[in-house]
Amino acid sequence: MLWVCLVFIDYPFRLSNETSLIFLELCAVFRTLMFSLRANMNPKEPENLNQQPSLSDFDRALSECASEPIQLIPSIQPHAALIVISESRPFHILQVTENISDIFPVKSEYLLGAKLVDCLNITVVEKLEQVIEKSQMQKTVFDYLPSLQSSDEVLFLHAYRSSESVVMEFERLSFSEVIQHIQINEINDESLFAGSSLEFDHFIQVVPTIVRRVTGFDRVMVYRFDPEWNGEVIAEARDEDIESLLGLHFPAADIPEQARRLYQANPIRGIVDIDAVPAKIVPAINPLTGQPLDMSNSAVRSLSPIHMEYLRNLGVHASMSISLIQNGRLWGLIACHHQTPKRLSVALRQVLLYLHELISGRLSAYQNLTIYSFSAKQYQICARLLGILPTESFDFVIRNTLTELNSLINSCGVIISIGGKRFIHGDIPNDRALETLLDWLGTQTNPSFVCVDELAKAIPDWESYDESIAGVLSTAPCASMANSIIWLRKSKDKTIKWAGNYSEGLVRNDAGGFRLTPRKSFEIWQQSWQGRSEHWDEQEIRAVMNLSEALTDGLAKKALLDTEINDRIFAEQQLLRQQTELENLVLARTEELMQAKELAETSNRAKSIFLANMSHEIRTPMNAIIGLTEMLIKKSQNLNYEQKTSLDKILLSSNHLLEIINNILDFSKIEAGRFELEEIEFDLTDLIDGTLKLVLDQVASKKLRFSKDIEYLPYKLIGDPTRIRQILINYLNNALKFTDSGKLTLIVSVEDDFEDSVLIYFGVKDTGIGITEENRGILFKEFQQTDSSITRKYGGTGLGLAINRQLATMMQGSVGFDSRIGEGSLFWFTGKLKKSLATCSTPNNFTEFLTPFAVLINNFSGKRILIAEDDEINRALFEVLLEDIGLNYDFAFNGQEAVEKAMFFNYDLILMDVQMPIIDGLEATKSIRKLEGYSTTPILGTTANAFVEDKNDCLEAGMNDHIAKPIRSEILYLKLKEWLE
Numbered sequence: 001m002l003w004v005c006l007v008f009i010d011y012p013f014r015l016s017n018e019t020s021l022i023f024l025e026l027c028a029v030f031r032t033l034m035f036s037l038r039a040n041m042n043p044k045e046p047e048n049l050n051q052q053p054s055l056s057d058f059d060r061a062l063s064e065c066a067s068e069p070i071q072l073i074p075s076i077q078p079h080a081a082l083i084v085i086s087e088s089r090p091f092h093i094l095q096v097t098e099n100i101s102d103i104f105p106v107k108s109e110y111l112l113g114a115k116l117v118d119c120l121n122i123t124v125v126e127k128l129e130q131v132i133e134k135s136q137m138q139k140t141v142f143d144y145l146p147s148l149q150s151s152d153e154v155l156f157l158h159a160y161r162s163s164e165s166v167v168m169e170f171e172r173l174s175f176s177e178v179i180q181h182i183q184i185n186e187i188n189d190e191s192l193f194a195g196s197s198l199e200f201d202h203f204i205q206v207v208p209t210i211v212r213r214v215t216g217f218d219r220v221m222v223y224r225f226d227p228e229w230n231g232e233v234i235a236e237a238r239d240e241d242i243e244s245l246l247g248l249h250f251p252a253a254d255i256p257e258q259a260r261r262l263y264q265a266n267p268i269r270g271i272v273d274i275d276a277v278p279a280k281i282v283p284a285i286n287p288l289t290g291q292p293l294d295m296s297n298s299a300v301r302s303l304s305p306i307h308m309e310y311l312r313n314l315g316v317h318a319s320m321s322i323s324l325i326q327n328g329r330l331w332g333l334i335a336c337h338h339q340t341p342k343r344l345s346v347a348l349r350q351v352l353l354y355l356h357e358l359i360s361g362r363l364s365a366y367q368n369l370t371i372y373s374f375s376a377k378q379y380q381i382c383a384r385l386l387g388i389l390p391t392e393s394f395d396f397v398i399r400n401t402l403t404e405l406n407s408l409i410n411s412c413g414v415i416i417s418i419g420g421k422r423f424i425h426g427d428i429p430n431d432r433a434l435e436t437l438l439d440w441l442g443t444q445t446n447p448s449f450v451c452v453d454e455l456a457k458a459i460p461d462w463e464s465y466d467e468s469i470a471g472v473l474s475t476a477p478c479a480s481m482a483n484s485i486i487w488l489r490k491s492k493d494k495t496i497k498w499a500g501n502y503s504e505g506l507v508r509n510d511a512g513g514f515r516l517t518p519r520k521s522f523e524i525w526q527q528s529w530q531g532r533s534e535h536w537d538e539q540e541i542r543a544v545m546n547l548s549e550a551l552t553d554g555l556a557k558k559a560l561l562d563t564e565i566n567d568r569i570f571a572e573q574q575l576l577r578q579q580t581e582l583e584n585l586v587l588a589r590t591e592e593l594m595q596a597k598e599l600a601e602t603s604n605r606a607k608s609i610f611l612a613n614m615s616h617e618i619r620t621p622m623n624a625i626i627g628l629t630e631m632l633i634k635k636s637q638n639l640n641y642e643q644k645t646s647l648d649k650i651l652l653s654s655n656h657l658l659e660i661i662n663n664i665l666d667f668s669k670i671e672a673g674r675f676e677l678e679e680i681e682f683d684l685t686d687l688i689d690g691t692l693k694l695v696l697d698q699v700a701s702k703k704l705r706f707s708k709d710i711e712y713l714p715y716k717l718i719g720d721p722t723r724i725r726q727i728l729i730n731y732l733n734n735a736l737k738f739t740d741s742g743k744l745t746l747i748v749s750v751e752d753d754f755e756d757s758v759l760i761y762f763g764v765k766d767t768g769i770g771i772t773e774e775n776r777g778i779l780f781k782e783f784q785q786t787d788s789s790i791t792r793k794y795g796g797t798g799l800g801l802a803i804n805r806q807l808a809t810m811m812q813g814s815v816g817f818d819s820r821i822g823e824g825s826l827f828w829f830t831g832k833l834k835k836s837l838a839t840c841s842t843p844n845n846f847t848e849f850l851t852p853f854a855v856l857i858n859n860f861s862g863k864r865i866l867i868a869e870d871d872e873i874n875r876a877l878f879e880v881l882l883e884d885i886g887l888n889y890d891f892a893f894n895g896q897e898a899v900e901k902a903m904f905f906n907y908d909l910i911l912m913d914v915q916m917p918i919i920d921g922l923e924a925t926k927s928i929r930k931l932e933g934y935s936t937t938p939i940l941g942t943t944a945n946a947f948v949e950d951k952n953d954c955l956e957a958g959m960n961d962h963i964a965k966p967i968r969s970e971i972l973y974l975k976l977k978e979w980l981e
Contacts, residue, residue: 069258069292072292072293072294072295073295073301073302073303073304074280074281074284074292074293075097075278075279075280075281075302076097076169076278076279076281076295076298076300076301076302077271077272077273077276077278077279077300077301077302078099078276078277078278078279079171079172079272079276079300079343080169080170080171080279080299080300081096081097081099081100081102081103081169081170081279082095082096082097082100082167082168082169082170082279082281082300083095083096083097083100083111083167083168083170084096084162084165084166084167084168084281084286084293085116085128085132085165085166085168086164086165086166086288087132087135087136087161087164087165087166090115090116090117091115091116091117091128091129091132092113092114092115092116092288093111093112093113093114093115093116093119094112094113094165094286094287094288095112095165095281095282095283095286095287095293096108096111096112096281096282097279097280097281097282098279098280098282099279102149102172103148103149103155103170103172104119104120104124104148104149105148105149106119106120108282112282112283113287116128116129121148123146124145124146124148127143127145128168130143131143131157131159131166131168132159132166134159135159135160135161135166136161139160139297140158140159140160140297141157141158141159141160142156142157142158142159143157143159144156144157145157145170147172149172150172152174153172153173153174154172154173155170155171155172155173156170156171156172156173156346157169157170158171158299158300160297160298162293162294162295162296162297163286163288163289163291163294164288164289165286165288165289165293167293167295167297167298169298169299169300171300171346173345173346200366203362204222204234204235205235207222207235207334207359208220208221208222208235208236208237208334209237210355211237211322211334211336211352211355212237212238212336214348214351214352214355215320215336215344215348215352216342217320217336217337217338217342218238218239218242218337218338218339219236219237219238219239219242219245219336219337219338220236220237220238220334220335220336220337221233221235221236221245221246221334221335221336221337222234222235222236222324222332222333222334223250223332223333223334223335224331224332225330225331225332226535227535227537228252229252229255229257229260230249230250230251230252231249231250231252231254231255231332231333232247232248232249232250233245233246233247233248233250234246234247242339245499245522247497248497248498248499248522248524249496249497249498249499250498250499251498254310255333259307260330261296262296263321263323263330263333264323264325264330265296265297266296266297266298266299266323267322267323267325267353267356268299268320268321268322268323268349268352268353268356269299269320269321269323270299270318270319270320270321270343270344270349271303271311271318271319271320272318272341272342272343273317273318273341273343274303274308274311274312274316274317274318275317275341276341278302281293299349313522314337314522315339316337316338316339317338317339317340317341317342318337318338318340318341318342318343319335319336319337319338320336320344320352321333321334321335321336322334322336322352322355322356322359323356323360324356324359324360324363325356325360325363325364326360326363326364326367327364327367327368331360331363334355334359370539371539371542372624372628374408374539374540374542374543375621375624375625376625376650377407377408377543378408378543378546378621379618379621379622379625380404381401381404381405381408382618382621383618383657384400384404385397385400385401385404398416398418398423399423401416402414402416402423402424402425403425405425405485405487406425406426406487408543409473409487409536409540409543409544410489410534410540411426411473411487411488411489412426412427412469412488412489412490413425413426413427413428413469413487413488414426414485414486414487414488415428415434415484415485415486415488416484416485416486417481417482417483417484417485417486418483419482419483420482426488427468427469427488427490428469428488429465429467429469429488430465430467432465433462433465433467433469436459436462436465437455437459437472438481440458440459441472441474441477441481441484441486442477442478442479442481443477444477445477446476446477447476448476448545449473449474449475449476449541449544449545450472450473450474450477451472451473451536451541452471452472452473453470453471453489453532453533453534453535453536454470454471454531454532454533455467455469455470455471455472455531456470456531463531468490468491469488469489469490469491469533470489470490470491470492470531470532470533471488471489471490471491471532471533471534471536472486472487472488472489473486473487473489473536473540473541473544474486474487474544475544475545485544487544489533489534489536490533491530491531491532491533492532492533492534493528493529493530494528494529494532495526495527495528495529496526496527496528496529497524497525497526498524498525498526498527499522499524499525564599564603568596568599568603571596571599572593572596575589575592575593575596618661619658619661619944619964619965619966622654622657622658622661622966623873623874623877623944623965623966623967624871624873624874624877625650625654626651626654626655626658626966626968627873627874627876627877627880627966627967628873628876628877629647629650629651629654630651630877630880630969631876631877631880632647633647633648633651634880635880658966664799677719677720677723677807677810677811678719678720678721678722678723679718679719679720679834680718680719680720680721681716681717681718681836682716682717682718682719682721683716683717684713684716684717684748684760685712685713687721687724687725688710688728688746688748690725690974691725691728691729691732692706692746693851693852693970693974694729694970694974695729695732695733695736697851698736699736699744702736702739702740703741704736704739704741704742704743704744705742705743705744706743706744706745706746707743707744707745707746708745708746708747708748709745709746709747709748709749710746710747710748710749711748711749711750713750713758715835715836715837716836717758717760717833717834717835717836718833718834718835718836719811719831719833719834720811723807723811724762724831726803726807727762727804727807727808727829728746728762728764730800730801730803730804731762731764731804731827731829732744732746732764733800734764734800734801734827735764735765735766735768735825735827738766738768738769738825739766739767739768739769739824740768741767742766742767742768742824743766743767744764744765744766744767745763745764745765745766746762746763746764746765747761747762747763747764747765747828748760748761748762748763749761751830756834756835757832757833757834757835758832758833758835759813759830759831759832759833760830760831760832760833761828761830762828762829762830762831763826763827763828764826764827764828765824765825765826766824766825766826767823767824768824768825769821769822770819770820770821770822770823770824770825771817771819771821771825772821776817776819779801779817780801780802780804780805780815801815801827804829808829808830808831811830811831811832811833812831812832813829813830813831813832814829814830815827815828815829815830816828816829851973852970852973852974852976852977853885853969853973855977856885856886856887856973856976856977856980857884857885857886859980859981860885860886860887860908860976860977860980861885861886861887862886862887862888863887863888863908863909863980864887864888864889864890864905864906864907864908865887865888865889865890865907865908865909865910865911865976866889866890866892866898866901866902866905866907866909866910866911867889867890867891867892867910867911868891868892868894868895868897868898868910868911868912868913868916868921868924869891869892869893869911869913869916869942870893870894870913870916870917871913874913874965874967875891877967878891878911881967881969881972885973887976890905890907893916894916894917894918894919895916895917895918895919895920895921895923895924896918896919896924897918898910898912898919898924898928899919899924899927899928899931902928902931902934903931906933907937908937908938908980909937909938909939909940909976909979909980910928910937910938910939910940911940911942911963912924912925912939912940912941912942912959913941913942913943914941914942914943914950914953914954915943921941921943921954921957922953922954922957923957925939925941925954925957925958925959926957926958928958929958938960938961938979938980939958939959939960940959940960940961940962940963940975940979941954941957941959941961941962941963942962942963942965942967943962943964943965944964944965944966950962960979961975961978961979963975
């Protein structure tokens with residue numbers, strides 16, 4: 001039925017400005033009227049009355065409901081008034097509410113279109129101009145003004161920007177409200193915010209009780225959204241006379257998409273009285289923009305007719321909502337209901353804003369703990385895989401990987417396909433159903449993963465297979481899923497209790513379809529779901545994406561490596577048989593054997609390169625694991641003995657694995673021919689001094705004595721100080737490991753002096769367990785230790801001494817040892833280093849050492865540094881490492897932000913992550929070096945890449961030094977001390 005029609009004809013003349021504004025205002029009023037009529041009028045019943053609404057009808061009606069522009073309603077609640085002012089001078093008044101004379105002694109018609117300075121006294125104008133300037137930099141501005149109407153009142157001002165205007169909302173407050181002191185300490189003392197309240201269930205149940213006690217509402221609920229934006233009341237505090245809503249579910253239609261956006265933008269939303277007559281905004285159209293006023297950030301915006309009817313049906317006359325944000329995403333609401341009109345004071349609303357921040361922060365912390373748990377599991381899987389890849393068979397590796405992957409997330413079965421060969425674990429579909437599933441997965445277009453929890457809807461005729469499998473999560477789709485990992489879940493029947501039947505809110509329109517209106521009844525309505533698995537949550541999907549590439553690539557390379565080794569063995573056997581049978585083909589056979597030998601060496605180098613790459617990939621998550629563990633140990637004051645012991649074991653195991661990975665990485669680089677020694681000038685005395693500072697705490701903790709026998713050199717040397725320090729630390733760590741009492745001695749002397757170089761002798765002597773005669777022959781060999789009991793008791797890979805031997809050889813030196821059982825050992829090495837013409841520093845007296853940590857506190861407290869780091873966990877780790885040494889620091893989240901901060905602030909030192917979004921660390925360093933005053937400022941690169949060429953890239957970009965991740969506290973303090981000095 002055509003109810004009304006507006007027709008406009010385009011005549012060849014222009015409307016005046018005044019006529020244009022009247023026309024736009026008429027359009028806005030007409031649109032508001034139509035929304036109101038659509039929400040309240042009873043439509044004509046169509047002919048198909050017997051047709052019941054389906055789920056698709058509901059989805060279409062929900063989509064139409066979501067189009068309602070509730071942020072554009074041209075009115076506010078009558079307890080407040082509003083002025084809209086242009087954001088640029090001379091500050092014209094564009095719109096006001098009809099009740100503006102309740103605030104200022106000027107009628108609305110005299111304000112509209114006038115300059116601010118022409119309408120109000122100079123004191124008020126100056127104050128409002130300050131607010132306008134603040135709104136250019138702040139999302140929301142709060143302030144107070146003296147009342148022009150009453151000496152017993154003040155005006156509370158809430159301002160925000162909307163398009164090209166500044167919106168100011170005013171509320172009258174008595175002086176008693178202004179000086180009201182809300183007991184925030186009462187909230188802080190609650191068990192809700194105590195450090196021991198770590199359990200989520202306990203925390204969330206306490207929240208509504210505290211909010212109701214503070215606000216006095218009849219009912220306070222915690223309302224949580226699910227992935228499809230349906231809601232559930234998971235905690236409630238209420239008056240005894242009110243019916244409970246705890247445990248009930250509410251459809252997404254109750255809070256449609258545009259309403260959720262407003263909750264995200266404006267965390268506190270109060271409705272004083274749904275029956276109050278709203279104060280209209282005049283004109284309805286902003287004359288500056290030609291559009292209705294966007295009131296997304298308004299604190300007093302009026303209700304839509306649909307929302308008013310919904311609250312009436314619930315028996316609610318006043319309400320308040322507090323948005324709960326978890327890591328930037330709307331998690332849920334604290335919904336407050338009252339059966340009579342209720343207005344909260346401004347001070348109390350500020351307390352609720354504080355509660356919003358506090359509770360949202362705790363919700364984010366819970367999610368971060370879950371993410372950390374998944375990261376730890378991923379790290380353990382990768383670490384165990386790395387441990388067995390080089391030594392075990394492919395089938396053994398696959399069996400262990402399947403078991404690990406099945407335990408990673410809650411699944412009933414796992415399928416791994418490598419090169420078309422399929423490996424299964426747990427419950428999987430029958431053969432026909434499995435082939436159908438794989439074919440369907442191979443046709444999907446998502447480049448990263450496929451996630452489904454209701455296969456019967458995704459795959460036609462899936463129900464005909466009579467399968468219990470309903471959910472699937474897989475790596476990126478490919479043809480026939482030939483290289484993939486797939487997790488499966490069984491169907492899990494579920495019954496949901498809804499607060500009313502959603503179909504009761506569907507009303508027929510003239511066309512025979514349905515539109516959504518607030519339902520009249522909230523009586524419990526049950527709905528059963530079948531053929532659907534548990535939902536795959538975000539952490540599980542992230543775990544799949546993080547593991548998939550490393551696992552599929554690693555397993556594929558392992559399969560290829562095993563094939564190459566088997567082929568090589570077969571070829572060698574063939575050659576040996578031919579050699580015994582055909583003497584006249586000796587030369588040909590010899591050449592073939594040489595080719596086989598070259599193939600073996602190529603295979604070994606490929607294996608070493610593979611291990612190096614795998615080790616590098618693990619260093620990045622290890623930085624988070626080690627750093628977060630150290631942070632938990634340092635920050636958590638309420639850990640019991642068992643928890644503290646578990647964290648210490650995690651940190652010890654992580655450090656042990658880091659040592660293993662570093663050794664494997666160095667050995668792999670040497671074997672692959674990618675290892676190069678540096679040629680830089682250094683002071684040997686300073687090198688020895690810094691090396692000893694890294695181990696003296698361990699010496700003291702074992703109550704050992706330490707002495708030195710060091711020959712002073714009058715000149716500096718040229719060589720690779722990092723590798724000299726590595727060999728010394730390896731020897732010192734071994735001495736500490738095998739010595740329980742007595743002392744350690746460091747010996748440094750000149751063994752041979754040449755014209756332009758010198759051969760330096762380094763020795764570490766201990767009083768440890770010693771080495772037996774039969775075990776001396778295997779030292780300094782790869783993957784060898786004296787016996788298995790040593791490995792079980794002291795750990796290690798058998799690579800440390802082998803790496804020392806190869807490094808000393810590259811320095812044109814050698815290694816050796818002398819040992820006696822029960823008396824101790826002396827391990828030594830020599831290295832040939834070039835002389836420098838520079839004079840060496842005065843030798844230190846090594847009887848006392850001041851740690852870098854102490855030096856930083858004593859000498860550099862108050863220095864200001866910039867930390868460019870895009871990873872949130874790494875930023876948290878830096879905060880823990882730097883919080884006690886007195887340094888002032890700022891964070892930049894990307895390279896561009898680092899450059900901008902360097903332009904406005906003078907920093908004494910910059911820590912620069914290499915891989916960052918927008919601008920990476922290398923480009924950011926080049927830009928900073930061009931800034932005035934930053935030509936010599938120390939810039940230290942931080943990266944998980946451990947190759948020499950990566951460090952060279954940092955130095956070429958203008959950085960002064962390089963710190964490899966995982967970042968260790970002692971290394972960080974040493975580097976900061978070195979460069980701040």
